Amino acid sequence: MELSPAWSTTLTIVVLVVMLLGLLSLMLYVIPGLTIIWLTGLIYGFLKGFDRNGLWIFAAMTLLMIFGNMVDQLLMGAKAKQSGASWLGVILSTIAALVFSLLFPPFGGLVAALVVLFVVEVIRLRNIAKAGQSTRKMAVGCATAIAARFGIGLLMIGLWCLWVWLGGGWPF
Numbered sequence: 001m002e003l004s005p006a007w008s009t010t011l012t013i014v015v016l017v018v019m020l021l022g023l024l025s026l027m028l029y030v031i032p033g034l035t036i037i038w039l040t041g042l043i044y045g046f047l048k049g050f051d052r053n054g055l056w057i058f059a060a061m062t063l064l065m066i067f068g069n070m071v072d073q074l075l076m077g078a079k080a081k082q083s084g085a086s087w088l089g090v091i092l093s094t095i096a097a098l099v100f101s102l103l104f105p106p107f108g109g110l111v112a113a114l115v116v117l118f119v120v121e122v123i124r125l126r127n128i129a130k131a132g133q134s135t136r137k138m139a140v141g142c143a144t145a146i147a148a149r150f151g152i153g154l155l156m157i158g159l160w161c162l163w164v165w166l167g168g169g170w171p172f
Helices: 005-025 033-048 052-082 087-103 108-125 128-166
Strands: none
Touching (some): 005 033, 005 128, 033 128, 052 087, 087 108
């Protein structure tokens, strides 16, 4: 679809603002900021068209979004496992995170994951200090995941900016 220069500029500004809001939402545990950035890029592609560069860039954005949405559980589980947490505790805390993220956003999933890991490890180890250590490591993994998702979000927005620039539509 061919947009007038004014509409094209407006679209680019709106997409950039929504992407930046998606990036800021990554500071919260549950709001799917990477998915927001990706969906905004998809809408841009539908409205402006997917040229050859746009297809490759959007494919890269898609892979980054998928990886970024998995990085939470990977980093949180890895940190907990490094501290000696059981696979059962890591798996149950992951399930709790998913369920309680939907039931009690924005922080229900994070709180549930930490509580479930702590309870499972206390039952398993019969040692509150060791269970607390695993829980602290999982919390560190969460903070690391937030930083990683933020970096991935910046990269996705940077790729979109490259897409706009290569298409000759950069208004700034």
